[in-house]
Amino acid sequence: MLPLLSSILLCVLALWLLFGALTALVYQRLRPALLAIDPAQASNLLLAWLALPPFAAVLAACVLYSPDLAQWFVTGHCHFDICGQHGPQSTLAIVPTGLLLAWTAFALGRCLVRQWLPAHRLGKQLRSAGDDSGDFISIESAAPAAFTLGWFRPGIFISTGMQAVCSAAEIDCILHHERAHQKRYDNIRLLMAWLFTAPLPRGWPGTTLEDMKFCCETACDLSAAQRLSREAVAAAIIRVARIQQTASPGASLAFVGGRTEQRVLALLDQPKAPMASELVFVSAAATLLVILALINPVHRTIELLR
Amino acid sequence: MVRRKPVSLSNTLPQLGELELALLKALWRRPEQSAQQLRQQLPGPQQCSLSTIQSTLERLHRKSLVRRKKCGHAFVYCAHLDRAELLGKLLGGVIRQLHTGSLDPILSSFVDFADKIDASTLDRLDELVQKRRLSRLEED
Numbered sequence: 205m206l207p208l209l210s211s212i213l214l215c216v217l218a219l220w221l222l223f224g225a226l227t228a229l230v231y232q233r234l235r236p237a238l239l240a241i242d243p244a245q246a247s248n249l250l251l252a253w254l255a256l257p258p259f260a261a262v263l264a265a266c267v268l269y270s271p272d273l274a275q276w277f278v279t280g281h282c283h284f285d286i287c288g289q290h291g292p293q294s295t296l297a298i299v300p301t302g303l304l305l306a307w308t309a310f311a312l313g314r315c316l317v318r319q320w321l322p323a324h325r326l327g328k329q330l331r332s333a334g335d336d337s338g339d340f341i342s343i344e345s346a347a348p349a350a351f352t353l354g355w356f357r358p359g360i361f362i363s364t365g366m367q368a369v370c371s372a373a374e375i376d377c378i379l380h381h382e383r384a385h386q387k388r389y390d391n392i393r394l395l396m397a398w399l400f401t402a403p404l405p406r407g408w409p410g411t412t413l414e415d416m417k418f419c420c421e422t423a424c425d426l427s428a429a430q431r432l433s434r435e436a437v438a439a440a441i442i443r444v445a446r447i448q449q450t451a452s453p454g455a456s457l458a459f460v461g462g463r464t465e466q467r468v469l470a471l472l473d474q475p476k477a478p479m480a481s482e483l484v485f486v487s488a489a490a491t492l493l494v495i496l497a498l499i500n501p502v503h504r505t506i507e508l509l510r
Numbered sequence: 511m512v513r514r515k516p517v518s519l520s521n522t523l524p525q526l527g528e529l530e531l532a533l534l535k536a537l538w539r540r541p542e543q544s545a546q547q548l549r550q551q552l553p554g555p556q557q558c559s560l561s562t563i564q565s566t567l568e569r570l571h572r573k574s575l576v577r578r579k580k581c582g583h584a585f586v587y588c589a590h591l592d593r594a595e596l597l598g599k600l601l602g603g604v605i606r607q608l609h610t611g612s613l614d615p616i617l618s619s620f621v622d623f624a625d626k627i628d629a630s631t632l633d634r635l636d637e638l639v640q641k642r643r644l645s646r647l648e649e650d
Contacts, residue, residue, distance in 0.1 A: 323617065325525060326604065332531045333597050344594045345601040350620040363601055378620050385618040420618070435646065438639045442632050444621040449629070464625045468635045472642050 210301040211293045212269055215506060217304040219261035220403060223495075227256055228408035239415065242478040243426060243470070247393070247419035249484070254397045254412055257404070260495045267499050268292065277499040292506035311402040319395055320355070327354045330361055339379055342367065348447045350378045352385040355392050369447050370440075373432075377440035380428035387427075390420045418463050422470045429471060438471040524573045529566050532556050534575065534589055534596070541588040544581070 231253065238246050267273045330353065334341040340360040343349070348366040352358045360382040367375060385391070397416055401409035429437045445464050526534075536551045537543060543551070545563045552558070567587055570576040575596075578585040591599070605623060 326600075328528060329526055329531060329600055330597075332528070332535070333593065333600065343597050343601055345598040347598065347601050347605050349601055349605055349623075351604075351617045353617040381620055382618070390618050421622075424618075435639050435643045438635070438642075441621055442635050442639065445625070445627055446629075446632055448621055448623055449627070449632070463622055464627050465631055465635060468639070472638055 207293050207295050207297060208269075210297040211506065212265055213305060214294075214297040214301040215268060215292070215502070216261045216265045217301070217308055217403075219264050219502065220257050220308075221304075223257035223260045224401065224404040224408055227253060228404075228412070231412050235411070235415065239419075240476060242476050243419040243422035244388075245478040247388075247416055247423055249479075250412060250416040250419060251393055251397055254400045254409060254416065256491065258400055260491075264495055264499060264502065267496070268503055274499070274503070277496055278503045279500055292503045294506055308403040312399060315395075315398050315402040319398060323353060323355065323391070327359060331359060334361065340382070348444070350382065350444065352382045352391065355395065356389075358386045358389070358391055360386065366444075366447070370443065373436065374440045374443055377428055377432055377437050378444070380431050381424045381437065384424035384427035385420070388420065388423065390424070393420065418466065421463065422467055425467055425471055426475075434471045438468045441468055441471075524575075526573075526575075527566075529556060529558070529562070530570055530575075533563070533566060533570065535593075537576065537587060537589040538593050542586050543588075544584045544586050546584070548587070 234253075238249060241249075267277060330343060331341060334343045336342075340362050343361055343363045345363045346365040347363055348369060349363045350361070350366050352360050360379065362375070362378065366378075370378070394413075394417060397409075397413055401413065425437050425441070426434075441464060532552055533548055536548050540551075545560060545567055548567070549557075549560055549563045552563075567576060567578070567585070571578055571587075575590050576587045577590050578587045580586075604617075
């Protein structure tokens, strides 16, 4: 029983890493196409892309270890006198499974401790110490800051320092942008994206995570622009960037680039069309086929390790 | 003899629990109160025993967030930091962490603090926005 259980777990964890590496490699090819579509849809597709390694690993393991499903994907072969369908097992799987399992548990735990707990605690502290004005929670501080914090009931926090230096129209832009984060549950999406990629080396999903965050921000900018205007939101972003730069000049080193510039340019560009739903469906089907095509080689590879 | 933990001398704001914040709020509203008086002021869901209040006040004292003086048999407490100072420290901590990028995944800031953008780039972007506004006006 233990070799079977450890083989199944090893299969899931190893495939998670393998699919993580594959998705990171393939992403470089897909990136231009994804960044050229509507940011709201792109952020959804990017989350799905980041969720692919763990879900594909579980799916592949289910197929591998279910005789009824495996008969469709694994070519017939015998081990001594056993010729029936079987899940690949290895007596050597116990040690690597233990190591991989410990690493995965550590990585997921670290992600929750570093992100879930601090946000939960900070949100509680700011909520109870700030003034709830209905639209947002006002924080009595000269430091200019505006952000959305919290997971299931995210709150909008704007410091009195920011309120003092921004016009009513600029505060309106900030509120519409942050309300879009609230409605889209962007903080939860980003946490999920971090959890899906927690056991992978940080460099692998790094670009995808950055792009997802950028797409979430751009989607919220466009949502605010629907209520106001693209120019008004772009001007508010520039204004807040200037205020933050003045407040902490140490952080504003001189080089061009970054997400702020890209966000403003995205607002001034022509609107991007969403990807056709047929194309999304075909891409998902092709991905599923690739996963299923990997079942047989994975089965044989695990058996080679015995 | 009971050995007490040393009073915190750190400049950074320590972690604060819900009851600790509720007690601080009560002290901001009315300074110089005993544990018994504070207990009576807590809202319904946060009602707890006197010993819990006393140990929470002891923790706040160790964190240098309340001062106390002996008044008869009991201690009388008052907040060491006012509300604005505490919030300033709290937000200062958030902004410091935003600069390092460590809070980046857990909150959505309107403009990324960690983004390093220079004044000339912002001027150029401003010009682009103005041009776009003008062309929009001409179109209308």
